[in-house]
Amino acid sequence: MNKFLQAVSGTSRPVVIFGASVIGKIVLDSLEILNIKPAAFCDNDARKQNEPFHGYPVISFERLRADYPAALVIVAAGRYFNEISRQLAAAGFNDVFSDSDVIGCIDFRRTPRASLEKIMWHLAKIGQLAEMMEFPAGDLHVPRLNVVITTRCTLKCRHCSSLMPHYRKPADSDTSEVIAALDGILSGVDLIYHVELLGGEPFLHKDFAPIARHLLDSGKVLHLDVVTNGTVVPAERELESLKHDKVSVVIDDYGELSGKLAPLTEALRRHGIDFRVNRHWAWADLGGFEPRRRTEAQLKELFAKCNFNSCAELLDGVLYHCPRSSHGTKTGLIPDYPADALRISALGPDRAAAQERLRAFFLETAFLRACDHCDGNTSDSLKLAPAGQNMRGVSK
Ligand SMILES: C[S@@+](CC[C@H](N)C(=O)[O-])C[C@H]1O[C@@H](n2cnc3c(N)ncnc32)[C@H](O)[C@@H]1O
Ligand code: SF4
Ligand code: SF4
Structure with missing residues (x-):
């Protein structure tokens, strides 16, 4: 026993x-x-x-x-x-x-799936989900997907890994385009363990809640986090429609910069929305954008140890492997390397073929060309004070 x-x-x-x-x-x-x-x-x-x-x-x-x-x-x-x-x-x-x-005490064969759903995400994170649950062998499971819904932000963090201060014209993504791209991914994928809805500041997008709902209604997402910097309290109606037992709001506490932390936590509590407050001790310094001229072996080594290597990110209909790659490419700071990205509209109508391309993208990538323009997020690079500002961004 x-x-x-x-x-x-x-x-x-x-x-x-x-x-x-x-x-x-x-x-x-x-x-x-x-x-x-x-x-x-x-x-x-x-x-x-x-x-x-x-x-x-x-x-x-x-x-x-x-x-x-x-x-x-x-x-x-x-x-x-x-x-x-x-x-x-x-x-x-x-x-x-x-x-x-x-x-380990839970009898997975006898416990109804509905009761297990809350902890499946955790099992997935510790690599035990497939061992404990019986899934069809050909299923495509994606551990993590970041969905970027806006490049607008209320802060301008100098070392933002998503490079927000580098956007000349920050903008909200078009809701129907986000949904079409998500549908393209979801039609080829069987289960996504963990989705993060983020920006920029996701609460600046008027449709953050319907986008979250759309993901959850697919039945293919185990858990969804909305990641915010604690500067915006959404309207009551928006919060009410975010309420779901698979949704958490993750509030990054940047001290006095996160000026709405108290009213936000109070509102989330009132609506019965799960949340957690993250305090950061150090941020990674990813370095400049110039090419380092690494060999393929060196690129593989850096990608393997980078903490962002499993942060696949959907940005404006294109899948990338990490925020540096997505926003670096979008802002032109990193050259556009077609092999680093997957355009969802190019997947085509054949589900099997689309699934194979998604499988190769999510599970078989060994390095990015973008890694040559980056020092990586490794234990050695955690040395910056979090959320240091250049200057203030927009406010709601
Ligand atoms: C780009 S932010 C977007 C969400 C929201 N604006 C926020 O800051 O919480 C997503 C996450 O990246 C983290 N982050 C940003 N820059 C980082 C860096 N240089 N090193 C490590 N984490 C970083 C933030 O703390 C946050 O948890
Ligand atoms: S709050 Fe800072 S870390 Fe988050 S997206 Fe805005 S600029 Fe980047
Ligand atoms: S090392 Fe590669 S995977 Fe890691 S943040 Fe840089 S570009 Fe992304």
Whole structure:
């Protein structure tokens, strides 16, 4: 029997989730499938302790020790797992588990797909989805798709990886063209694990909610994040139509630049829309646009280690592999390399042929010509202060 199931069976000991984060939410959803109700979340970040997380109190480590000394603790903290496990062991907590221990208890064959949908995205991210669910062998699954709906932004971040300050005429994408391109992709793809709707600032586009809806109504998207910089609060009606159990709003907290953070979180809470606030410690310096004259082997090496290598991006009807490639090409800062991109209108009506081209694009690309004009987003390049400004952009 799975060690978490063994520990939790027939005991009245409280269960505490360590990590009020996106992984903590997935653990919460997994516990719900297992019919287990946790007592609380615990988090070392004092800012998270001020308010409930999905209806549960978020307690400090000191309170965990004082109030729940016999707790079974699930560490839902990604790369901080080892550090937190050591913290717990030093305080005498012997029954410590991971998110995978909990997910491993779920009987995937007997649980209805509707209950599993919330955690499928996470399973996909940790590479276990295909192992746990039975999908037809020929299906095309896409791990991630960014959908750019506008190049307008309220900020002008000097080192924006999407190069927004370089656009001379920033504009919203035409809604019917975005939808036509999405339909072209969706007709050849069986499942997209994670879509990000972004810009620029996506809340500046009047149709961000209908575009999100269109994606969700396809039934082929496991999770959709709308990524905003916390400067715009959409109208009540727009927010209401964004409400969906597969939608989260990701608010990048750029400190005082994200001036609408408080009213935005308040509005999202009021509408029952899931959200998370991202604090950035460092941004990547991708360097200038001049060619580095790398060999193919060097391009492959850089692409393999770049954190943006799986950020396929749809921009004005064309698929690219990363924001540098899409916006670099669009602004003319990087030469237009046809091999780096896929024009959706060129896919043609034959579904099988379109699927093969999409499969090659999404799953078989080893490097980009654009990588020769870039230093990549790697652990070595995370050195810039996030969201440093040149000057102010437009306001709503
Ligand atoms: C281009 S922004 C678009 C959405 C929105 N305007 C925002 O800033 O949240 C998408 C994401 O890219 C991140 N980003 C921008 N420039 C970056 C850089 N140089 N290195 C790492 N991440 C970057 C932002 O923090 C944000 O999470
Ligand atoms: S807020 Fe900054 S990072 Fe986001 S799109 Fe605008 S300029 Fe780029
Ligand atoms: S190294 Fe390549 S994949 Fe990475 S950001 Fe640069 S162009 Fe994109």
